[in-house]
Structures are given as C-alpha cells and as structure tokens.
Amino acid sequence: MADDKPDPAKPEMSRGDTVSAGAANGRRVKLTITDIAKMAGVSKKTVSRVINHSGLVRDETRERIMKIVEEHGYQPDPQARALALRRSTLIALISNQPNPQYIVDIQGGILTGMAGTPYQLVIRPCDRSSPTLHDDICDIVQHQKLFGVILTPSISEDDELIGRLRQIGCPYVRIAAVSLDTPENMIETHDYVGAAEAARHIASLGHTRIAHIHGPDTFLSAAERLRGFRVGLAEYGMKIEPQYLMKGGYTFESGMECGKQLLALDVPPTAVFAGNDEMAVGVYQAVRQAGLRVPDDLSIVGFDDSPIATRIWPKLTTVRLPIVQMGRIAAELLISNHDRMAMQPPAATSVMPSLVVRESAAAPRA
Template identity: 35%
Template sequence: MRSTIKDVSERAGVSIKTVSRVLNKERYVGAATREKVEEAVRALNFRPSLAARSLAGRRSFQIGLICDNPSPAYVYAMQTGIRDRCEVDGVRMIAQPYDRNSGRLLEEVEALVATSHLDGLILTPPVSDHDEVLDFLKERGVRVVRVSPGHRPEASAAVFIDNRAAAYEVTRHLLSRGHRRVGHILGQRDFATSAQRYEGYLAALGEAGIDPDPALIEQGDYDFASGARAAEAMLSLGSPPSAIFAASDDMAAGALAAAHRRGVRVPAELAIAGFGDDPLASYVWPPLTTTRQPVRDLAWNAADLLLLPEETFEQRELPHALMVRDSTG
C-alpha cells in the first residue's frame, strides 16, 4: 500500500503538521527534527500527493516552462535541467510550447495562468524579453525567472551566460589562427542572444583592426537549413571567407554541410565554429569548435531560483567555455 503522511508522522514521532512543514521546506523546523522526517520519508518511500499538498496550502507545486527554440537539443536540455531540480522538491513541470509566429503568445500565456494555477513560470528567449508577457505576469503576481534576457534586468530573477564574451572568444580564436576574412551567421532576429553574439564578433574584429565586411554577415534562424543557406551565399563570393563563426551549432553544422557539398576542405580551406556545444557538435565531421553553453545548468538554476521560499531578483551568471576541435584546425 502507498505510504501516507500519517505513516511518516508516526515513524518520525512528530506531528503531521511538522511533516508538512518539512516537506514544504518551511523554516523554523529544527535540524534534528527535519532529519528524522526525511529519514522516515526515505524509509517509507513516501511520495506526497500534489493534490493533497495543494489543498493544504496556497501552492499548486507546479511550475511552467515556456520554451520555443529551433534546436531540439536546447529544448531537451532545458526540460531535463528543470525536471531534475523539480524532483528534489516534489514539484511538477508543465512545458508549454507555442508558435512565435502566430501572434497569440500573450493569449496563450493568459490562458495557461488562468487554468493551471502555477507557482511560477520560466521564460526562455525570445519570450524572456516579451514586454507584454512580462507586464501581464507582473500584474497578475506570477513569479518569473528568465533565461538569457536581453533587457529589463529588474523585471525578474534571471540566469544567463555572457554571450558577448563567449562570441568574442570564439572569433578571437579564429583570428589567432591567421584568419582575416571571418564570416558570421546571425541567430534569429528576435533573440537577444543573437545581438549579444554579434557584438562579441564585432568586438574581436575591431580589436584586430579589421573592418567588418557586410558581405560576410548573413542572417540565420538558429537552424541547420539557414546555416547552410548562409554559408552557400558566402562561399559563392568572389572573395569568400576563410573562416565562419555561426551563432549556433545547428547553423555551424549547416555551414559544414554546405562546404562539403562544394568540395571545400574543412579546416584546410575553411574553418568553422559554432556556439552551444550541443551533442551535434561532436557528431559531425570534423567535430566543431564551439562555445559550451551549459543549458542544463541554466535550466536547473532557473528552477532553483523559482522554487526558493521567497521571490528573488537574483541574477545568476554561469560560466561558458571555448571547446577547440578539428573544424578550426
């Protein structure tokens, strides 16, 4: 039979109310008492009912994730990181997909809040910078943590990496290999991360005394197909680039495929670098030089901030790392 909170109470020798306080991570519970309750929970393999916990207080023990990203690897890592943190507190994650091109984002967020009684929301780009959504959630008193926001840092707690610095390091790496015609494939226009990575690319060129060539800058959509199209356009130039930095690994993989189709040797004739360090970066040939963006850790920390007993506006910056592989020689 499934263990109940009463069973935990009896085994630990404390009241049901005390067990509830420990499960809800409330303060003012002594360390020794908390340990007795946690030992009883483990021994009985107790799993509290979300419905019962919701009825006992004002929380639903559910948080929502609003995520729309062209990279399946990003979405998976984001969901996994949040789920891992939620399991610690016995909280359920609800993932809400949406179509950014539908024009109904605000309506969908309003409907989600109205029907699910969530304890809070995690917003990923580009929703993390959607002013109407942010204003609505503030008005309704919904706790929010944003991943990689581009503006309004005072609006909520947030987790992020320094995208500008990471892109600067990748571009500087290419320049250190002797490349002077370095192309860049931009990420989606409505993502703040796209602009931040572009700024890092420009900063590295400027430091090296190189004026950016508009012909070597192509718009992408953070996906494989747009990376391939952008690389095709650059490689068709009379003076093509000797290196390409794409703002995502998916676009870098597309650029690599375009080079292979044209018989351009990588890295002998063209160096290619990406951003993210998705599993794809190690699967393609040659493996991609890239920046490791710890998406799973970003997700875990976003959930951790959201599950704190009291709302916080903490800004957590996580480290990135340059991963040098064969695609840049």
C-alpha cells in the first residue's frame, strides 16, 4: 500500500516541519489526504472526518488538523471525492432563457454565490421543444453525478421535468415568478408586483386608454405580469378593455406587430405596458413608422431593464428584476440545502422587482 512506503514524488516531510511548508513555496506537488494524515499523526479517516465536518472528532485533534490543512492550502481532490461519494461538485444551470443579458447576469450571480466553495458551474442551455429533453437532462445529471441544478424560466416551470429530477434524487432550485414548489427549492421573483407598479405609474400619469401586450402562454411570467397589471389598474378603478389586450411572443417582431394593430384602432390607447423590453422596443418601432412619437402619442413601459432600455430614445421606463442577486441566492440555497457545512442558507429566497422610471411614459396629451 502506498501508505506504507514513502512516495518519492511527494515532498518528504516529518511531523516537525509543518510550519515551514506553505504557499510561499510556490508550485509544489499537490498534497493528498495521506500527506495531511501523516503530518498530523492520525489516520486518513480522521482527516476525512475533519474536512467533512462530521463532528465526531476530539476538538484538540480537529484543530490540529485544520491548522495543517490551512497552512498547506490542502483541498480534497474533487474527482476522488466524487468517485467515493458518487456525487460531483458540479452544478448545472439549465436554461432556455432567450435574453442574453439575463443569461450573463444569472451566471455571474451563481458564480458569486459559489465563490470560495469547490463547486463549479456547468451550463446546459435547452430547448423545450426537444422530445428527448427530459431524458437528456436526467442522463447528464446521472452520468456527471451532478451536485444539483438551477433552473430558470420557463424550463423551471416544467413540473414533469421536476418530477423526474426528484425521482433520480437530483437537488434543484427553481427560479420562477411565483411559488411552484416547497420554499427550499424556489426563488420567487414576484413579477406580479413589478407589473402592478407599472400599472400604478401609468394610471397615475392620467391615462385611461391602457393596453397590454401579453407574452407567450408557455411562460408563467406572461400571465403573472398581466395579473399584476390588472390589479394595479384596479386600484385606480381601471381595467384593460378587450380590444387593448394583445397577444405577443416576447419578441421584437411580435411587439412591433401588436403596436401597429393598436395604433390602427379607431380609438388607439395612450399607453401600453409590454410584457418585456423586446416587445416594448417593437412598439417604439411601430410608433415611429406611424409617424408618431414616444411618449407624446403613446407612453410605453417594458419589463426586464435590458441594455437596450437605456440605448434607445427616449429611454425606456421598465421593470427591473435583480437577476444577479437571484443567481447568487439560487446557488447559496442549493448548496446550503445539501451541504450544510459549506455555507449559511441565504437570508431571503424571494426577490422583488422594481420600476425604473425613465422617459418613455408621460401624461397623455390633453
């Protein structure tokens, strides 16, 4: 056994000289649990107990080992651990989000949440229309022994997939507009609240002919945004007239098309709340093509606060979700749920949208 004979490839060190060995030595051969055990004069198992926080170790022993571990910057080998535990330190982001800024922000947030842990982020974009989607996801979860997965809308709303993940024992966190699961598996974004804010803003400006462009039914956020918008309007004793409720697809083109139809009405609306910024920008285009102006002829409010919101003119009033924060919380929740020693659970698992008032919504023309 390797434990019995000295390995010439590794640094020779007796128990006495632990102090001199450290990061200062620069690139050195990686230490293993066996090295640490030798230095501490204990068995590998005891070191394993300490690095896994398993409790049943005498305080004095634990501290001595921890000190050696820290001095040498020892980190357990991720693959060896994964092999023995049948579980890797890989977390996958499973997403079908079309918005690039959303993707970058959520990835950045997850990475922030993982900082200082051995977990790594693997990405898995997906297509809900693929017939093998569920199988593909389960395969990679099992084959790579994923620690867990984080799901964004709309794939996060797929209860059948979640059922499969449960079946194979894969931990997960779902990001969605409303609670779809037990709290420890959810990040709620309350799109409803942001949409209600948008409604209050538009109503308080004095608009009465108010339109909404709805997102696709396959996104729960689309329904939530409409619901919140209606509630906000109701507070002002208003509602969306049927002819002002349009069905879009969260795309620029669909927004432009709905905008055109709205402007072609005998009595067009004076304000429109688009389900997302992409559609809102499409409405800008329709307004321009009709020879009209924003916000003079039509006030527009979006949802997302995409980069384009501040590039377009006039700047778009929109609803912002703290996406980076959502990613961070999702990572913290997933890790703290299943590796209690690695980190504290996040303080909150629910997040609130906020209205960003810019220049695309104003009082209607007298």
